[in-house]
Amino acid sequence: MSAIRTEKLSKYYGKRRGVVELDLEVHPGEVFGxxxxxxxxxxxxxRVLLDLIRPSSGQAWVLGQPVRGNARLRQRIGYLPGELSFYDGLTGWELFRYFGRLRDRLDTAYLKQLLERFDLDPSRKLRTLSKGNKQKVGLVQAFMHRPELLILDEPTAGLDPLLQIEFQKMVREVQWQGATVFLSSHVMGEVQALCDRVGIIREGRLVAVSAIGELAERSLRRVRIRFDEAINPKEWAQVPGLKDLRFEGDWLEATVQGSLDPLIKAAAQHRVRDFISQEPSLEEIFLTYYDSRSAA
Amino acid sequence: MHILVQNLRMGRGNLLGFGLGLAALSLISVMFLPSMQQSSQELQRLLESMPKGMLAAFGVSDQIDLFTPEGFLQGRLFALMVPLLLIIQGVGIGSATIAGEEERGQLELIAAHPVGRTRLFLEKLGVLVVALLFSSLLLFVSIWLGLKAVDVSLPLDHQLAAVGGSFLLGLLFGGLALALGAWNGRRAMALGLASLLAVAAYLWNALTPLSKDLAESQKFSPFYLAAGYEPLRNGFDWGYTAILLSVTLLLLALGLLRFRQRDIGV
Incomplete structure (x- = not known):
């Protein structure tokens, strides 16, 4: 049984494209980006997985069951929407109690533990909360009933770095307890830190699914190194994996494909004053993906 | 029932304020009964000097004898003001509770819970029904108490029929707004269309009797079926009531059918 499976899933809003013939499979117990x-x-x-919208064609299953019209299935899912909008007049407590009633289940002890971990004051009215704090409310309500499957749409948007780390710890914990986590993101770094596998979607189509390691190997990085001495260009031409090599005074600039190791080993022969490595943007990852596919 | 209860809890201030306002307004009209009866002849002359069309538009028609307690209360309360207020409440709640919440993005998280579309719709309908019942109850009690206070006796079932007719109008147009919102999730459209139709239905009932050719068609107006036949004087008309309820249920059923199928929040 897959935690999530879609078969030729397409969704059009009138003529506007949502997704096109998406075949997706998420295994139980994995964190999928x-x-x-x-x-x-x-x-x-x-939103198809939560049965909020209905596919134009194709099908979707969650935890082995078809999602369409299956309200009870959602008992086992925790959901964080991409755009949060609560009843602003309620306090955090009131909202959590209401959502608990909708699930006929509220584990107050666990809820308090979550509130403490996310450092969230539940007695405040939701309208007085900052964007980051609202995001915490969203995360708490998604985790609080210990769902088998977490579906999180851009979970770390608006969270400060410390809380992002706390969130990552939470995800690893629930994974260890057997839950599956499906999270969307447009930031490579976040996905890299958390996920076992990644699916890349572009213009409605799933263009690649791969283990996170493979993706990193294939990815490009822009690197700049400043040396304390004159650079000998010939020496660098032999280092494997370097492209677009450029020299400017005591700066070396290059694009690295795959492992950084050869470059670092070579640089270590000299006195290094500065080292800047830029994480590849999504667009660059896509481009490498397409390059490598057309080359193959 | 959790959705119903939560919505009522969040709206309890509005609910109480609206109900009390409606009750107070009605009570004042009832308290005017004795002074009206004393000066009925002067008022009659004043009325005769006014254009019929204008009077009709305000719910005062030839058929109503304004100077009996039934006629006076019909003209002051049940021809226009009370149904209007209950329709305003009904349309407001009906358009807000599904379409309004959907536009603000609040409905999405509720619908993502283990709550089916039918249950969601029915509980939202429950919010509308309970709110209108609550207002109607306060209205009924205030009229009943008011009549006791000024020592005018009207049959209790006729009082109930008058309040019930206005309740049905609130339910019809509130239900229409709810169904429209359930149909496509646009609050302004639900609010606007339901209000427009309510006004049309009112004018139809009020103005058609002025024309000989159209007089017969008055009976097709929901306003006539609920309030125009003077339930306060004549008692409940079960046939009219059945028609109104059937139309309401039909509209709601259509809204529900579409709500079960469509996308939420797009």
Whole structure:
């Protein structure tokens, strides 16, 4: 049984494209990252899984059951929407109690533990909360009933770095307890830190699914190194994996494909004053993906 | 029932305020009964000097004898003001509770819970029904108490029929707004269309009797079926009531059918 499976899933809003013939499979117990630029169809996919919108064609299953019209199935799902909108007049407590009643289940002890971990004051009215704090409310309500499957749409948007780390710890914990986590993101770094596998979606189509290691190997990085001495260009031409090599005074600039190791080993022969490595943007990852596919 | 209860809890201030306002307004009209009866002849002359069309538009028609307690209360309360207020409440709640919440993005998280579409719709309908019942109850009590206070006796079932007719109008147009919102999730459209139709139905009932050719068609107006036949004087007309309820249920059923199929929040 898959935690999530879609078969030729397509969704059009009138003529506007949502997703096109998406075949997706998420295994039980894995953390799966759904990566793509804004407007690629991530949220559309997620909303089909929650039966909020109905596919134009194709089908979707969650935890082995078809999602269509299956309200009871959602008992086992925790959901964080991409755009949060609560009843602003309620306090955090009131909202959590209401959502608990909708699930006929509220584990107050666990809820308090979550509130403490996320450092959230539940007695405040939701309208007085900052964007980051609202995001925490969203995360708490998604985790609080210990669901088997978590579907999180851009979970770390608006969270400060410390809380992002706390969130990552939470995800690893629930994974260890057997839950499956499906999260969408447009930030490579976040996905890299958390996920076992990544699916890349672009313009409504799933263009690649791969283990996170493979993706990193294939990815490009822009690197700049400043040396304390004159550079000998010939020496660098032999280092494997370097492309677009450029020299400017005591700066070396190059694009690295795959492992950084050869470059670092070579640089270590000299006195290094500065080292800047830029994480590849999504667009660059896509481009490498397409390059490598057309080359193959 | 959790959705119903939560919505009522969040709206309890509005509910109480609206109900009390409606009750107070009605009570004042009832308290005017004795002074009206004393000066009925002067008022009659004043009325005769006014154009019929204008009077009709305000719910005062030839058929109504304004100077009996039934006629006076019909003209002041049940021809226009009370149904209007209950329709305003009904349309407001009906358009807000599904379409309004959907536009603000609040409905999405509720619908993502283990709550089916039918249950969601029915509980939202429950919010509308309970709110209108609550207002109607306060209205009924205030009229009943008011009549006791000024020592005018009207049959209790006729009082109930008058309040019930206005309740049915609120339910019809509130239900229409709810069904429209359930149909496509646009609040402004639900609010606008339901209000427009309510006004049309009112004018139809009020103005058609002025024309000989159209007089017969008055009976097709929901306003006539609920309030125009003077339930306060004549008692409940079960046939009219059945027609109104059937139309309401039909509209709601159509809204529900579509709501079960469509996308939420797009």
């Amino acid at each position: 759904f990566l793509g630029p804004n407007g690629a169809g991530k949220t559309t996919t997620i």
